[in-house]
Amino acid sequence: xxxxxxxxxxxxxxxxxxxxxxxxxxxxxxxxxxxxxxxxxxxxxxxxxxxxxxxxxxxxxxxxxxxxxxxxxxxxxxxxxxxxxxxxxxxxxxxxxxxxxxxxxxxxxxxxxxxxxxxxxxxxxxxxxxxxxxxxxxxxxxxx
Amino acid sequence: xxxxxxxxxxxxxxxxxxxxxxxxxxxxxxxxxxxxxxxxxxxxxxxxxxxxxxxxxxxxxxxxxxxxxxxxxxxxxxxxxxxxxxxxxxxxxxxxxxxxxxxxxxxxxxxxxxxxxxxxxxxxxxxxxxxxxxxxxxxxxxxxxxxxxxxxxxxxxxxxxxx
Numbered sequence: 001x002x003x004x005x006x007x008x009x010x011x012x013x014x015x016x017x018x019x020x021x022x023x024x025x026x027x028x029x030x031x032x033x034x035x036x037x038x039x040x041x042x043x044x045x046x047x048x049x050x051x052x053x054x055x056x057x058x059x060x061x062x063x064x065x066x067x068x069x070x071x072x073x074x075x076x077x078x079x080x081x082x083x084x085x086x087x088x089x090x091x092x093x094x095x096x097x098x099x100x101x102x103x104x105x106x107x108x109x110x111x112x113x114x115x116x117x118x119x120x121x122x123x124x125x126x127x128x129x130x131x132x133x134x135x136x137x138x139x140x141x142x143x144x
Numbered sequence: 145x146x147x148x149x150x151x152x153x154x155x156x157x158x159x160x161x162x163x164x165x166x167x168x169x170x171x172x173x174x175x176x177x178x179x180x181x182x183x184x185x186x187x188x189x190x191x192x193x194x195x196x197x198x199x200x201x202x203x204x205x206x207x208x209x210x211x212x213x214x215x216x217x218x219x220x221x222x223x224x225x226x227x228x229x230x231x232x233x234x235x236x237x238x239x240x241x242x243x244x245x246x247x248x249x250x251x252x253x254x255x256x257x258x259x260x261x262x263x264x265x266x267x268x269x270x271x272x273x274x275x276x277x278x279x280x281x282x283x284x285x286x287x288x289x290x291x292x293x294x295x296x297x298x299x300x301x302x303x304x305x306x307x
Contacts, residue, residue, distance in 0.1 A: 026264065059236065059237070
């Protein structure tokens, strides 16, 4: 930040300027000191500038409408892309590493061969049990 | 304890204008609401009107300082070109804003509280935690700096054009 160098002023004039400033600001002022201060042309000029400055500040409204540069949105989009890329790379790395280090499954000790025959039929019964109502079971009502 | 609602209602316009010149009108609206919340939550101190106004501005100043600090962390801000004014006024606005930016934060606050908020020296001393003599001195320094930056002739001519 650039600091403005104010040229050195006469301390008495500075004091007088503060007196007229106090007057302009509605602060209590010693009338005698005010009279002496206003005799000084530089102080009168200061008073005029002070009033002009006040009017200028009144004219100048708020700061112009500002908007934060869409940096966060950009970062947000970039962040999503980065996250997706990182996940993809992780998955690929994991797959490749797993593929390279994977051991082939050992051969089974005994092989079982299952033959699927489309023409298969139900096997023949080895024993037939005949059930007769009233003998092997009785019917009741109400599910008892 | 003073009525916080009454206190805020009485000074919200001044607070808004003050905040506008520090953080811009968009954020000033939000910050003014935040000031209202703080005032309501903490309860206004039992003091005269001047003390109450100084207290409200102290809250506003602290919020503005935090906001500016956070804003710097988040990134730069760009001005939008929806602010239309007469060329002379626009030039003066730009020059004055730049001149205000060159003031130290505390000098600028003291100046704006006086010129925009309408606070007296005692109120500013409370709001900015300074002695009244320091307020007088900083106010004078701020005015001298603005005067030196803007130039007395330019200031008078532009201010006269708007009358």
